[in-house]
Amino acid sequence: MESRFDLVVLGGGPGGLDCAHASARLGLSVALVEREALGGTCLNRGCIPTKLFLAAVEPAHALAALGKFKLAAGSVTVDLAALQERKKKLLDGTRKAAGQKLAAAKIELLPGAGTILPDKVVMVRGSEWERTVSYGALVIATGARPAAPKALAPDGDRILDSDAVLELAEAPQQLAVIGGGFIGLELARFFGQLGAKITLLEALDRLLPMEDPEVSKAVLSAHKREGWDIRLGARVAGLKSEGQEAVVSLEGGAEIRADYCLVAVGRAPNTAGLGLEEAGAKLDPRGFVKTDPHLLACEGVYVIGDANGRLQLAHAASSQGAYVARHAAGRERLPYSPGPIPWCVYGEPQVLRVGKSAADLRAQGAEPLASTAQLAANPICQAHAQTAGFVKCVWAYGRLQGVTAVGHGVSHLVSAATIMVAQGWNRADAERLVFAHPTLDEALHDALLGELKPA
Numbered sequence: 518m519e520s521r522f523d524l525v526v527l528g529g530g531p532g533g534l535d536c537a538h539a540s541a542r543l544g545l546s547v548a549l550v551e552r553e554a555l556g557g558t559c560l561n562r563g564c565i566p567t568k569l570f571l572a573a574v575e576p577a578h579a580l581a582a583l584g585k586f587k588l589a590a591g592s593v594t595v596d597l598a599a600l601q602e603r604k605k606k607l608l609d610g611t612r613k614a615a616g617q618k619l620a621a622a623k624i625e626l627l628p629g630a631g632t633i634l635p636d637k638v639v640m641v642r643g644s645e646w647e648r649t650v651s652y653g654a655l656v657i658a659t660g661a662r663p664a665a666p667k668a669l670a671p672d673g674d675r676i677l678d679s680d681a682v683l684e685l686a687e688a689p690q691q692l693a694v695i696g697g698g699f700i701g702l703e704l705a706r707f708f709g710q711l712g713a714k715i716t717l718l719e720a721l722d723r724l725l726p727m728e729d730p731e732v733s734k735a736v737l738s739a740h741k742r743e744g745w746d747i748r749l750g751a752r753v754a755g756l757k758s759e760g761q762e763a764v765v766s767l768e769g770g771a772e773i774r775a776d777y778c779l780v781a782v783g784r785a786p787n788t789a790g791l792g793l794e795e796a797g798a799k800l801d802p803r804g805f806v807k808t809d810p811h812l813l814a815c816e817g818v819y820v821i822g823d824a825n826g827r828l829q830l831a832h833a834a835s836s837q838g839a840y841v842a843r844h845a846a847g848r849e850r851l852p853y854s855p856g857p858i859p860w861c862v863y864g865e866p867q868v869l870r871v872g873k874s875a876a877d878l879r880a881q882g883a884e885p886l887a888s889t890a891q892l893a894a895n896p897i898c899q900a901h902a903q904t905a906g907f908v909k910c911v912w913a914y915g916r917l918q919g920v921t922a923v924g925h926g927v928s929h930l931v932s933a934a935t936i937m938v939a940q941g942w943n944r945a946d947a948e949r950l951v952f953a954h955p956t957l958d959e960a961l962h963d964a965l966l967g968e969l970k971p972a
């Protein structure tokens with residue numbers, strides 16, 4: 518017998534899970550369809566395992582920083598096999614908890630792959646069963662996967678994508694990384710700290726090309742100091758595994774050899790074969806689904822998270838999921854408008870960004886100003902002997918428009934910075950707020966009150 522739910526979610530990543538819970542809290546009957554593991558990319562192959570890995574290499578870095586002042590000596594060895602074991606246990610436990618939380622919220626979990634049929638029906642195929650469910654609203658939260666052009670396609674042998682590299686049982690001695698974006702930098706940082714010689718190839722003329730150029734510059738010098746061979750403007754033309762080696766061919770003929778090569782040149786949405794186009798949705802050439810201001814792709818079908826290509830971040834998906842729950846339950850009429858969505862790049866140095874950059878503001882015709890504080894003057898950074906980097910506030914029309922920072926621990930400033938940008942703070946607001954001393958947050962205060970210069 519076909520069952521009916523007010524709302525059916527395809528995909529159990531952060532977007533899908535949060536949407537399902539928010540909908541259930543609003544009184545809707547909800548089913549969640551997941552073909553693999555609960556938690557999606559974030560839990561299984563993304564945010565969570567990479568942060569676990571990066572945390573394990575932090576002590577060695579902290580020791581090295583103090584060692585430069587002869588304050589401490591010794592060494593820290595990271596056991597990758599033990600780390601993999603801990604990862605497995607942590608992820609298993611978190612997936613189990615996610616399942617229990619669904620059950621407690623009376624959300625029906627359908628462990629299979631869903632496709633859209635006509636008349637507001639979804640076919641769900643499990644390993645040994647099929648079932649149709651009808652819905653009032655459908656939410657596509659199917660996420661994305663590592664993607665690369667044909668010439669850069671991972672072969673699972675020596676050429677790996679970001680999913681496969683997280684499963685390595687042995688640390689490579691040399692790792693070639695293609696792509697100086699979030700994924701390339703975070704994973705290069707981890708394997709570099711494990712002892713791999715890193716060669717990083719970025720096609721554009723700077724790392725983190727979407728960030729403030731001064732942030733890119735600071736990240737470049739930090740990693741150069743760590744001994745990475747970073748080549749900017751290096752476009753990779755081809756990749757192959759040869760015996761125990763990855764062979765990377767650059768446009769122009771140069772060749773790089775390493776134990777492994779990580780391809781981190783972007784991600785593609787999981788939107789093919791779901792029946793979206795047949796249902797009336799429009800996909801762009803890369804497969805991202807076009808959504809209207811209410812995140813609807815066509816009548817009754819919402820698309821959230823990586824699948825709509827707005828921002829490929831777990832918390833963006835969650836925020837969209839919560840909005841869709843309210844909209845589907847009739848509690849929200851206004852278009853989706855979440856305010857500034859912050860992000861951080863982890864590793865060492867960290868990067869934080871929220872709101873508009875100076876380039877964004879110039880593009881909209883403003884004449885932005887910037888006020889900056891160097892971390893060298895911050896007592897917490899001084900205590901940790903990690904003083905490279907800065908916090909920069911970007912202003913226009915007398916209001917704070919964006920904050921960006923690079924350096925040790927700056928991700929901890931992200932929520933304070935987000936509140937200030939969301940509330941459009943002016944300098945007087947910053948003067949009135951008392952910041953605790955001594956804290957890293959004082960660097961944000963100093964930046965807010967710093968000398969204003971054209972940005």
Ligand code: NAD
Nearest residue numbers: 696697698699700701718719720752753781782783829861
């Ligand atoms: P990205 O788009 O951020 O970076 C890919 C980089 O590869 C770009 O700098 C690009 O210029 C470069 N590139 C492309 N083709 C190349 C070639 N042929 N040779 C050399 N370089 C080439 O993509 P990503 O790093 O794969 O990350 C994907 C998404 O995942 C991002 O949107 C990001 O938001 C998300 N993510 C977020 C976090 C976080 O929040 N901390 C961490 C990891 C990933």
